[in-house]
Amino acid sequence: MYTLINGSQKNQVSNSRYFLDYISNYLDDYTTYDLKHSKFEDIINSIIKSNTIVLAFPLYVDSPNTITLKLLDYIYNNKIDLSNKKLYVIINCGFREGTHNITALNIIKNWSNKVNINYSGSILIGAGEVVGKKSYSYITSIAINKLKKFSKCIKDNKDSKDIITTMDLLTNKLYCMFANISWTKNAKKNNLKKNDLLIQ
Amino acid sequence: MKTIIHDLEFLDKKLFNISDNDKVINANDCKNSCIGCFSCWIKHPKKCIYKDEYSNITESLKGSDELIIISRCRYGCYSENVKRVLERCIGYVLPYFTIRNRNIHHASRYKNQLKLTTYFYGDITDDDKVCLNNLVKANSINLNTSRYEVKEIDNVYTD
Numbered sequence: 001m002y003t004l005i006n007g008s009q010k011n012q013v014s015n016s017r018y019f020l021d022y023i024s025n026y027l028d029d030y031t032t033y034d035l036k037h038s039k040f041e042d043i044i045n046s047i048i049k050s051n052t053i054v055l056a057f058p059l060y061v062d063s064p065n066t067i068t069l070k071l072l073d074y075i076y077n078n079k080i081d082l083s084n085k086k087l088y089v090i091i092n093c094g095f096r097e098g099t100h101n102i103t104a105l106n107i108i109k110n111w112s113n114k115v116n117i118n119y120s121g122s123i124l125i126g127a128g129e130v131v132g133k134k135s136y137s138y139i140t141s142i143a144i145n146k147l148k149k150f151s152k153c154i155k156d157n158k159d160s161k162d163i164i165t166t167m168d169l170l171t172n173k174l175y176c177m178f179a180n181i182s183w184t185k186n187a188k189k190n191n192l193k194k195n196d197l198l199i200q
Numbered sequence: 201m202k203t204i205i206h207d208l209e210f211l212d213k214k215l216f217n218i219s220d221n222d223k224v225i226n227a228n229d230c231k232n233s234c235i236g237c238f239s240c241w242i243k244h245p246k247k248c249i250y251k252d253e254y255s256n257i258t259e260s261l262k263g264s265d266e267l268i269i270i271s272r273c274r275y276g277c278y279s280e281n282v283k284r285v286l287e288r289c290i291g292y293v294l295p296y297f298t299i300r301n302r303n304i305h306h307a308s309r310y311k312n313q314l315k316l317t318t319y320f321y322g323d324i325t326d327d328d329k330v331c332l333n334n335l336v337k338a339n340s341i342n343l344n345t346s347r348y349e350v351k352e353i354d355n356v357y358t359d
Contacts, residue, residue: 010236058236061286062338066233069280076275095297095304103334110327111275172304176297183295187242197295199245200262200310 002030007057007068015132016056059093082117092128121160206270240291276331313346
């Protein structure tokens with residue numbers, strides 16, 4: 001049995017949840033929890049019954065977001081027995097390069113050592129906002145293929161290396177340009193112009 | 201002026217050279233977590249949607265020349281409470297991206313550059329130390345600070 005945990009704090013459907021749902025297509029017996037709307041006790045009960053945990057969260061301030069840290073603390077402080085269980089990790093960030101997620105992953109690895117869970121691999125996704133949107137299927141195909149490979153590792157109970165995805169089809173300059181246009185477009189929905197966002 | 205974000209039960213101002221002019225933020229009292237709505241970027245720039253004493257941290261940082269973070273170390277990361285406050289500071293930078301050190305980061309909102317000084321306490325392993333250094337360095341690059349320091353302390357009062 002698998003316990004899939006979405007660590008996103010967003011009210012709307014999150015990219016972390018999208019990646020978990022993608023992986024769940026490869027699994028038979030799983031339960032997915034949104035941390036924001038779930039009781040920790042329920043998640044722990046599911047974890048205890050599971051062999052494998054898949055934890056997905058967004059990168060915030062170069063590290064796991066607060067609600068994910070809260071779950072890590074809950075497990076650590078309550079000395080939940082996680083030995084013989086496998087942990088796979090999905091971290092996504094809005095930057096083009098998945099390498100931004102490495103520091104957060106190392107924090108999870110430190111935690112894994114302290115709670116004796118078997119860390120079994122990760123996928124560190126760059127451009128998470130883009131990869132999580134199906135409409136950009138061509139430019140996201142490389143990342144999605146890596147996610148597929150990662151999913152198969154989870155399904156087959158195999159360890160995975162730490163996979164890093166970067167939006168290779170766009171240069172840094174192009175990615176910045178498209179992302180920045182997108183921010184201005186989103187501001188317009190709130191009747192704000194670019195200069196309004198730059199307020200000092 | 202300095203802005204100090206901490207999670208101590210008692211803050212020894214002398215120990216950290218804090219004056220009455222400095223802004224001290226006790227992270228233990230912050231109850232509202234960032235919900236990733238990005239309102240502080242694209243709806244009400246610089247202002248968090250929550251109306252509490254943490255909603256205007258950006259203004260405090262704007263007027264500061266140094267940000268001091270004092271936190272219990274948790275697995276090589278900030279404590280949950282300190283992290284909650286830091287996530288509510290993202291309005292200090294712009295939503296727009298820029299290229300810095302050959303990687304993409306958020307662009308600076310302000311021209312002045314903060315110094316970033318961090319103090320960590322608690323049970324800190326060698327692996328934690330490596331993580332803390334990498335974390336604070338990454339924060340420093342993203343906040344575009346003039347410099348950063350990572351210090352370990354043990355003589356603090358906590359619960």
